[in-house]
Amino acid sequence: MLADSHCHLNYKGLAEDQQAVLSRARSRGVTAMLNIATRESEWDAVLATAEREPDVWASVGIHPHEADQHPHVGAAELIARAAHPRVVAIGETGLDYHYDHSDRTRQQESFRAHIEAARVARVPLIVHTRDAEEDTIAILAAEMQHGANTGVIHCFTASDAFADQALALGLYISISGIVTFKNARDLQATATRLPRERLLIETDAPFLAPVPNRGKPGEPAFVADTAAFLADLRGEHVDDLRDYTARNFHALFSKTGNKAAA
């Protein structure tokens, strides 16, 4: 088993040739992919892929970059969409103070609405965070006072301390191809010590192609390269890492069905 916990199959670069992208992923052993939504205009297409492909599931959400463009999307809209059997998560949501493409207050409002929706719909939350560690943890912790949330910090690049705080909130941490980059020493150190019970892997395709594919558009097939690199880094067998990260995927995104028993 091998799961890509975060990819954008309907983004330019992958959407045009989606069947070939999927078959290259399958030929490298990828058994599950989560196709992530970032804006309302793509929700239907993201879901259509998941309805067509048995090994692809969908999320519903508004990326923090897009928060300004979606003042009308609140918890109710997300909850309604999350009722679909192939929608297994809410996000990606969160805070991005690196690019500041949307107003920070508006990002925070949108993030809170997503957390509420995930809690009500009983699906996990996919959290994007960049240069916003303090506010991300503060908002998650405050919202979780209203009831439990499950979820994942996707494309983790934050500090060791942030990893500990996220784990303490019960969240999973997903490592992308960034971990294979030569200058990613801090991330490699964090990735070495994350507990296997909370570890996921992802491509964030079409972004962030891992070594040895740098320069190409990313695609889910490359999660196999990240798995191999990470297993080596952690001193684990690659088949073992592929299996346990896939089991974690199905445990967290429980609407995908319990493949762990298969």
Ligand SMILES: [Zn+2]
């Ligand atoms: Zn993201």
Ligand SMILES: [Zn+2]
């Ligand atoms: Zn993404």
